Amino acid sequence: MDGKKFDVIIIGGGAAGLFLASQLPSELSVAIVESNDRVGKKLLATGNGKCNLTNLDMDVSHFNHPNFVGSFLERFGARDAIAAFEDIGLMTKAIDSRVYPYSECASTVLDVLRRAVEKRGTHIFTGHVVNSIKNIRGEFEVSGEAVNGKRGENFNYFANAVVLATGSYATFGKDSTSLFAALGHTVRPMAPSLAPIRTNKEPLKGLQGVRVKAGVRIGERCEVGEVLFKDFGISGIATFNMAGELARGRAKAGDVLIIDFMPEHSKAEVERMLSKRAHGVTSVGELMVGTFHSRVQERIAWAAGCSFEDRAEEKIGAIADAIKNYRLVIEGVGDASLAQVMSGGLNVDEFDENMMSRKCENAYAVGEAVDIDGDSGGYNLQWAWSSAKAAALNIAARSKERKIAYDV
């Protein structure tokens, strides 16, 4: 296979690369070159193993570059992604607005993608780490090292079009955007976007491992959802979305992060509820029984500046305040090994509306390798599908034009 030429080489057999291959006409010879020993490894970990593949509430406000993403979503939005997956055999379902495979198993998504790319005759090279792309008079040479077996062997393949679908280094991925820097592209350094948040330790005492449904507020923005307390800070879906505020520079270390333990009630309502409970109880400890997880009760009392022995009715205002405004001080975003998504990547201004490079004709980038990141909830995979679909349609159209010109 060494030296073989293809119509298209896709570097990276993740969500975007596999979907792109599945959408290309079978007349085109396509190779996927993947560094892992199998394709779609990260896809299997998505949505806690369930793969939240898109969201019916698809709006540009969920992305860091709304203007850029808008036209991609207009052409290929959530409903189009669902239809495309149904076309290749996936049964889906929505839980609230989040869309999952009907099986709630990420492996089902990978199964249909693999079957679709295999059916169209895609060549899949696993264990192949690409370390160079060269544009030699309009033809691309993609080379690197095949790491299957004990000894690495060099490979080089050629193509008329090349697609960078290498994702990011969130969790167990890698950043290969430097491959496109060699074609003249600029890259915004990657930093964790959907990730846990590191905070001061005092308010976390004893809470490690406790999960609550709560509001997380930084400045004006508030997310309600699962919050998981860790020894270094907080995690969980609501936290992940708020970490995006830090990645986008709208919040910084030193800012206050508020946990609202009763997000569906105003502070006045919480006070009223506590006052009602206070009839017939004497101590703060008694007042708190039956409210929250026992360790949360202790920290709320601590934040309210009282002990369980204090008289309940004197502390109602302070306790209501601690329930609604449990303060943490942000120290930073958790590291990339704990992140789901990174912000940063290839500069979007250097790509057209089909994800073709403005620097190098017939070179495309899709998915998370590009500086687009979205909220938690299926938005990042939707970007993978939308960007890949736009590139696939353009590659197909340009290949057809090239063939007509050649035949004439």
Ligand SMILES: Cc1cc2nc3c(=O)[nH]c(=O)nc-3n(C[C@H](O)[C@H](O)[C@H](O)COP(=O)(O)OP(=O)(O)OC[C@H]3O[C@@H](n4cnc5c(N)ncnc54)[C@H](O)[C@@H]3O)c2cc1C
């Ligand atoms: C734990 C976790 C849960 C997530 N859950 C969700 C979710 O439920 N919904 C959602 O929308 N998003 C979710 N995401 C984010 C989502 O998985 C990514 O945004 C998406 O996978 C990006 O697709 P991609 O194809 O761009 O990159 P990837 O899927 O990461 O694929 C990139 C591929 O390129 C390969 N590669 C990299 N460099 C090279 C190289 N030099 N040579 C050859 N191959 C290379 C990698 O090995 C990888 O297989 C989750 C992420 C994580 C980590």
